[in-house]
Amino acid sequence: MKTFTNILPLRNELKDARFSAAREGKSLRIALVPTMGYLHEGHASLLRKARAENDLVVLSIFVNPIQFGPNEDFERYPRDPEKDLALAEREGVDFVFMPSVEEMYPQPTRTHIKVEGLTDVLCGASRPGHFDGVTTVVGKLLHIVQPDRAYFGQKDAQQVAVIAQMVLDLNFDVEMIPCPIVREADGLALSSRNVYLSAEERQAALVLSRNLLAAQAKANTTESRVTAGELLTELRDAIGAEPLAVIDYVEIADFPGLSPLAADERLDAAGRRSDVLIAVAVKFGSTRLIDNVILTKKVND
Ligand code: PAF
Secondary structure, three states: OEEEOOHHHHHHHHHHHHHHHHHOOOOOOEEEEEEOOOOOHHHHHHHHHHHHHOOEEEEEEOOOHHHOOOOOOOOOOOOOHHHHHHHHHHOOOOEEEOOOHHHHOOOOOOOOOOOOOOOOOOHHHHOOOHHHHHHHHHHHHHHHHOOOEEEEEHHHHHHHHHHHHHHHHOOOOOEEEEEOOOEOOOOOEOOHHHHHOOHHHHHHHHHHHHHHHHHHHHHOOHHHOOEHHHHHHHHHHHHHOOOOEEEEEEEEEEOOOOOEOOOOOEOOOOOOOOOEEEEEEEEEOOEEEEEEEEEOOOOOO
């Protein structure tokens, strides 16, 4: 495994690898797994899939300042490069790219990628500018690495929708691979931010997965004939009943378009007309957690 902190040597090494493969008449499928580090089993699952499906796996670790708002947790975002490198090694990563802020943004960036519409709702409504920072850095990473495939966790479902739109609109030559949410045994969705939770907050946070998974199960029965309005009320009431939970949003939208569904729109397996995202963002103490389930038009298991 090779580690790079600068763009040029990484680019040169990737060029060499492509050139050597071409000389031998082989194609070289390159995967990029972009992360902000503090890696957990969710990231490991992306790396494993990337490893199984490609010839060369690049992991990027970069806590991207421009996707954090002024009052957000950029400074205290958890970092543990040594542990990250050990996990990367274990998962068979070939190249790790861990640039400094100065390497990625040698001067304040005047060019941003903004995906309109999809970024004003859900997390975009409470984190203005967040997705512009995400698409700008992912655009830069895709230019630097030029991967054939890029792997993203579905826990950030809105991020997946926004980046997929960017890839489509700007003709990035990359296949987006969304990967399922990985949960702890008790249901909590894995997140680097879980480390901020006290034991009491962590216990309270289970209200999210418990109710999201129950909503998914209910919608997936044909008999329920449940509507978006009914499910939304049930979810908001159940999460709101947890004393430590402060709701930012609980929403039901079509996926990946992210438009809210009419209250009378049927969500049951036989009635739904599109893939549907049920997404929540809830604060426990100072920690804002997100979680979601997706109801596919073709019934989920
Ligand atoms: O999902 C993340 O960790 C980040 O938003 C990403 C995609 C690495 C961009 O900084």
